[in-house]
Amino acid sequence: MSTATSPLATPFPALPPIGGVTLRVARARYKNWDRCDLTFVTLAEGTAVAGVLTNSKCPSPEVEWCRRALVLGRARALVVNAGNSNAFTGDRGRAAVEAIAARTAQAMACQPSDVFVASTGVIGVPLPIDKAEAGLDAAFVAESCGWEAVAETIGTTDTFTKGAFTTARIGDRTVKLSGVIKGSGMIAPDMATMLGFIFTDAAVDPAFLQSALEAANRQTFSCITVDGDTSTSDTVLAFATGAAGNAPIASFDDDGADAFAAALHDLCRQLAHLVVRDGEGATKFIAITVEGAESDGSAHRIAMSIANSPLVKTAIAGEDANWGRVVMAVGKAGEPAERDKLSIRFGTTQVAEGGLAVAGYDEAPVAAHLKGQEVEIGVDLHLGEGRATVWTCDLTHGYISINADYRS
Amino acid sequence: MSTATSPLATPFPALPPIGGVTLRVARARYKNWDRCDLTFVTLAEGTAVAGVLTNSKCPSPEVEWCRRALVLGRARALVVNAGNSNAFTGDRGRAAVEAIAARTAQAMACQPSDVFVASTGVIGVPLPIDKAEAGLDAAFVAESCGWEAVAETIGTTDTFTKGAFTTARIGDRTVKLSGVIKGSGMIAPDMATMLGFIFTDAAVDPAFLQSALEAANRQTFSCITVDGDTSTSDTVLAFATGAAGNAPIASFDDDGADAFAAALHDLCRQLAHLVVRDGEGATKFIAITVEGAESDGSAHRIAMSIANSPLVKTAIAGEDANWGRVVMAVGKAGEPAERDKLSIRFGTTQVAEGGLAVAGYDEAPVAAHLKGQEVEIGVDLHLGEGRATVWTCDLTHGYISINADYRS
Known part of the structure; x- marks a missing residue:
């Protein structure tokens, strides 16, 4: 076990014996x-x-x-x-x-x-x-x-x-x-x-x-x-x-x-x-939900494209409401998407709708949400009924330290 | 322009005018x-x-x-x-x-x-x-x-x-x-x-x-x-x-x-x-060549799987001859590959062949190669004639600093 415990750690629960x-x-x-x-x-x-x-x-x-x-x-x-x-x-x-x-x-x-x-x-x-x-x-x-x-x-x-x-x-x-x-x-x-x-x-x-x-x-x-x-x-x-x-x-x-x-x-x-x-270097637990995709599979692939984007993950690490990187990750997924129908939220705050920033967008509640340990990103493609949620963590200096120093 | 010039920078060449x-x-x-x-x-x-x-x-x-x-x-x-x-x-x-x-x-x-x-x-x-x-x-x-x-x-x-x-x-x-x-x-x-x-x-x-x-x-x-x-x-x-x-x-x-x-x-x-x-945070220029794939397209996808693997990129940043991570990246590409035919080299040194480390593997020349600014990874799948070369850089603290701090 490493000595630096993840800030997202939870206590080991009480597990009873299992017969057999x-x-x-x-x-x-x-x-x-x-x-x-x-x-x-x-x-x-x-x-x-x-x-x-x-x-x-x-x-x-x-x-x-x-x-x-x-x-x-x-x-x-x-x-x-x-x-x-x-x-x-x-x-x-x-x-x-x-x-x-x-x-x-x-x-x-x-x-x-x-x-x-x-x-x-x-x-x-x-x-x-x-x-x-x-x-x-x-x-x-x-x-x-x-x-x-x-x-x-x-x-x-x-x-x-x-x-x-x-x-x-x-x-x-x-x-x-x-x-x-x-x-x-x-x-x-x-x-x-x-x-x-x-x-x-x-x-x-x-x-x-x-x-x-x-x-x-x-x-x-x-x-x-x-x-x-x-x-x-x-x-x-x-x-x-x-x-x-x-x-x-x-x-x-x-x-x-x-x-x-x-x-x-x-x-x-x-x-x-x-x-x-316990993701290596994790400081934020990120839930990403994609709705309105053409299928559940398509929603899953788009959600994973967001979850695996180093630019999205570093933005969350920096507590930066950089929703442009979410757009980028949706766009690169190669799945059906229409730019001008896309909406994006952080936590419960809508940041983009109909292909552009919401009118009078106030970053304050989003910034507050990003300061927490649990971050939610929501994307609605407004194309169909497909839906998926995936979970990831942010990408930090800790990940680099662990993996650039770990010797084979 | 940022102030910290990439260590891999080259001087701007002399470019003559172009008529028209x-x-x-x-x-x-x-x-x-x-x-x-x-x-x-x-x-x-x-x-x-x-x-x-x-x-x-x-x-x-x-x-x-x-x-x-x-x-x-x-x-x-x-x-x-x-x-x-x-x-x-x-x-x-x-x-x-x-x-x-x-x-x-x-x-x-x-x-x-x-x-x-x-x-x-x-x-x-x-x-x-x-x-x-x-x-x-x-x-x-x-x-x-x-x-x-x-x-x-x-x-x-x-x-x-x-x-x-x-x-x-x-x-x-x-x-x-x-x-x-x-x-x-x-x-x-x-x-x-x-x-x-x-x-x-x-x-x-x-x-x-x-x-x-x-x-x-x-x-x-x-x-x-x-x-x-x-x-x-x-x-x-x-x-x-x-x-x-x-x-x-x-x-x-x-x-x-x-x-x-x-x-x-x-x-x-x-x-x-x-x-x-000039990749963000780059300290190593990495060329990855995949040979012996079933097709050029398959070779390209495997090479990109290696090039995009955070674990491979951090290993190179750490000058770590961690060829197991290359195996991992070949395996996850989803392309035809047979574990027991796979061979891997760093620079000109064969590190794995026929699905396992070469007999008497000496890490010294590989370690020397990885200390340089230009790193080569070669994979031969021994399945066909498909071939591709791709280029990437390592993944360092510099990438995190640039992208976790850049504000939208």
């Missing part, structure tokens, strides 16, 4: 440090699993491993390594993942394909198998721990621990959903340099869990960006142990399905926002 | 400053014109004016305003452009459509017609000036004046080509926040000039990026007066056509590189 989930951490010492960097989670037999993974064309072997294992839909264990992403390491990287899965499967008396693996850290250095195995052996016999220890152990450049909790009512049972996540650079659509893990005691079918997670992902993790860069290791996995004993949900027609999906969406949104709040 | 072109500058005082900010160029009767303009969906009225006027292919005058882009200003902005063209046409005894107009500066404030007209009236009677005065007058946040010169042999005549350009933020593919003006005494047909300019643009101005942002005002215009008296070129089959096109390409490349060298 046991958490452990250990020191594999992937880097020259004395902190826990290996997380080992065991899951009750019959646990369903779903996942969304990076769209990178150069994924890590962990991502490829998870993609194959997800087809079976069942999980018994999760291993997370911090400090080395093992990406772009050829056969040696693949061998490291296989070794981790094999050793864990042996200890758990399960199949290697029941073991999910994720790693984060430097690219291009094969994960050392000896350290991974020693770390695992320590983890197998470690005392179980709580959620915050896991959130801390999966972190790398994160400046605060990130977790979220919610519940849903299924029939006469209340099911719990807990999640932990790490950021915080290479955060872009199609996931992020982000490892997120969600655990619930709900009984749900893997296919339903996958559908619900994908739907939530589209409006949460895929709607955040820090720097427009997409990691080779992005992974969100959701595990459902069934310990709550509800009548299993197999489809959206089943009782409680909508409630569970809504809770999962809420949890994903909480986690996604935490990643943005 | 007369340069003048004046003070319209679009901002509260005492510098020339209005450029007025007169062109001999029969001058051919070609242009490439921003692809922004929210273009300035100047861009729309030029797009219409270009259809006729002839020009008698160019007016350039600095300090106010007049973009996103509705009817009042359009009226300002029409007023400038009308007043200039009256003074020149030509059609308004023979007058080309470009403006750069803040978005959202209508260009004041009274100031433009007073500036024009001063320019009409001003002494003629040289190229560097024009380069200085069209500049805004530029830290040095930018010009280039070359010649071509057409039959028994040597024709001259001169150009001036301004940057230096909002620089991205599909042009840039960039106004570039090229003048030649060659006799060429407007349609041929347009083809040659578009071809040159694809491999020069459309291959540079500073921050991935695209201006609402990007404009490159080329004017050919015919004063050299060569046999007019009407198509690529004509004598001297290839030589002229090559010279135009060379001039555009020089000008494009100068814009990158």
